[in-house]
Amino acid sequence: MSIEQATYKQRRRKASEFESRSAYLEHELSIMDLKRWRVNLPFRDFGIEIEDWVPAVAATIGKVVMVAAMVAAFASQFGLxxxxxxxxxxxxxxxxxxxxVVFFSAILNPLSNLAGTHGPMIPLIxxxxxxxxxxxxxxxxxxxxGLILSATKGGSRLVKLTGEGVRGGLLIYLGAVGLIGQLSKFESWAISSAQDAVPFVVILTSIIIYAYLAKIEKRWLAIPLCSLIxxxxxxxxxxxxxxxxEPGLPNMNPFYWWGETTGWQLGWPQLEHYIAVIPFAILAVAMWSPDFLGHRVxxxxxxxxSAKGTLMNVDDTMAVCSxxxxxxxxxGGGNLASSWGTYMIPAAIAKRPIPGGALLTGLLCVLTAVLGFPMDLAMWEPVLRVALLVGVFLPLLEAGMQMVKCSxxxxxxxxxxxxxxxxxxxxxxxxxMVLDNLGLIGNKERADSLxxxxxxxxxxxxxxxxVGSLALVGQLPGIPALL
Incomplete structure (x- = not known):
């Protein structure tokens, strides 16, 4: 049997055989050939390493925070x-x-990123x-x-048509705005809680730790270590x-959640409800492509x-999210799904594929839901803000700057x-993307080849x-909603 025909299990080597941990992890990525829409099993098709706990912990913290924020936004509108x-x-x-997390992203299609929460939709609720x-x-x-976009492979096509300069600018903007926003929220909380000095001391400590981890090439430890400290x-x-x-289980009956006097207290939707949400649904799916692009980058x-067999498939991720x-x-859930950034970003930095950490993320999500009290820690302001700063927004900023390499x-x-x-x-x-692909800005040679x-x-x-979706829902500055 040739090396190319050997299975992942046959091609594995012990970590002790490599000069560094990074070399071992890169070898693991190179020998994996994960399959789409087929059963992939741990230790047969992919491994589980200590590094997989990092994106799992980060993803669980992010999930608790983002879902709670989205459900709270709905609840405030409906008086819940x-x-x-x-x-x-x-x-x-x-x-x-x-x-x-377990069934799709770990077993059935480990080339699809986990389905997380669509944060940019929260202000539109x-x-x-x-x-x-x-x-x-x-x-x-x-x-x-989302299923329509996935079936037509529109997501991956848009990703390919987004040049490096556009990608870099998008990531830099998202990272910078996110950093400023998280720092502002942390400071506002400190002032309202009479803890004015806490953000400065906590963030300064986090900066020093993050800088040291970057120097020794251990940035994948940033989320758990910085959050703990x-x-x-x-x-x-x-x-x-x-x-x-307290520990417990939620009500799992959909008829309870969509009852007229229980759960959401809204009953089941009628035709007019579906018509009313069409422009918002189009906008939500339109936001997916730049979001997914950033995670694959x-x-x-x-x-x-050489790690072609482990890269996130954008269209499959859209299908799973849909x-x-x-x-x-x-x-009965109140979440709006998108690619799970608080999982993918630390997983990529830790040089780990999707499925191993996905299994651990699923385990932590279930434990958090059943035990209850870990949700309190994940939503505690110092832990929450630092986890998002070092785990999501600072890496976004760094990645964007890496992509802007020429004038x-x-x-x-x-x-x-x-x-x-x-x-x-x-x-x-x-x-x-339009201006770049037409050759009006950026790489003219690339535009000519399209x-x-x-x-x-x-x-x-x-x-x-x-633009049409933004105009319909009143998101263009100075222009009233057309809807």
Missing amino acids: SQEFVAENTRFELLIAGVIF PLIAAAGGHPLALGIMVGLF AGVVAFAMGVPFEFVT FQELNYPK IRQIVGAGL RNSQSAGICMFACALVNPVFGWALT SRTDKLIIPVAALIIC
């Missing part, structure tokens, strides 16, 4: 209690952990409610539009903390060139950031859909 938010967040952790939207109708429509420092400075959520930057959206909403790319990146700041990242990505379809038709169509 904080107890409802905690119960629905628990339910979503079980849905994600048992059905989708008041508009959705005001337009007469229904959470279940929104979830179903997002899932249907942030919690210890904050507690030592007098920030109060206690576990309050991290793999490309951190994996060896299925997860329809099933999750149908069961042509810097031109595209600068205009992309300018357009993002004008409206939002979806508008910035769509507009700059077909008419890739140069003009697809980018312009994407821009029209994005």
